[in-house]
Amino acid sequence: MITNKEKNLYRNTKQRQKILELLVNSKSHPTADWIYQKLKKKFKNLSLGTVYRNLRILKEKGQIWELNFGTGFSRFDAIGHSHYHFICSSCQNIYDIKIPPMKELDDRVMQITGFRILSHRLVFFGLCDVCKLKKQKNNKNIRKK
Numbered sequence: 684m685i686t687n688k689e690k691n692l693y694r695n696t697k698q699r700q701k702i703l704e705l706l707v708n709s710k711s712h713p714t715a716d717w718i719y720q721k722l723k724k725k726f727k728n729l730s731l732g733t734v735y736r737n738l739r740i741l742k743e744k745g746q747i748w749e750l751n752f753g754t755g756f757s758r759f760d761a762i763g764h765s766h767y768h769f770i771c772s773s774c775q776n777i778y779d780i781k782i783p784p785m786k787e788l789d790d791r792v793m794q795i796t797g798f799r800i801l802s803h804r805l806v807f808f809g810l811c812d813v814c815k816l817k818k819q820k821n822n823k824n825i826r827k828k
Contacts, residue, residue, distance in 0.1 A: 693744065698726055699737045699741065701725065702722065702738065703741055703747070705718055710778075712768075713758060715759070718759070719731045719734045746762060750768070752768075752770055758777060767806065769808070770806060771809070771810055772809060772814075773810055773814035
């Protein structure tokens with residue numbers, strides 16, 4: 684983790700600003716590759732390595748979260764407010780759940796374990812509306828046959 688003094692040592696490049704802007708305006712929790720594909724036409728010298736380096740710096744500066752849900756690749760989320768996530772088990776899309784974090788959960792875990800809880804992450808898994816409808820439609824078609 685970098686210190687507050689070190690946070691100011693990083694030059695705020697146009698590429699880094701654009702990556703952060705893309706994350707702030709994205710609802711899709713993009714991968715580094717997706718970010719690279721979106722920005723490579725605008726920045727001719729941009730490489731995937733540069734995207735990863737800038738994502739690391741933004742993460743160290745506390746401006747973004749790196750989300751790793753065991754899918755083999757990280758996704759990134761601009762830090763606006765603490766929130767939970769829902770992952771569709773079918774299409775793998777990630778959605779923000781806009782409910783405030785449950786401090787009671789932290790308190791309960793601390794009470795039971797004696798651990799000092801700094802934060803927690805809660806992820807819900809299931810079917811998004813689109814995949815749920817597809818599954819219902821497929822089930823109806825199977826019953827008709």
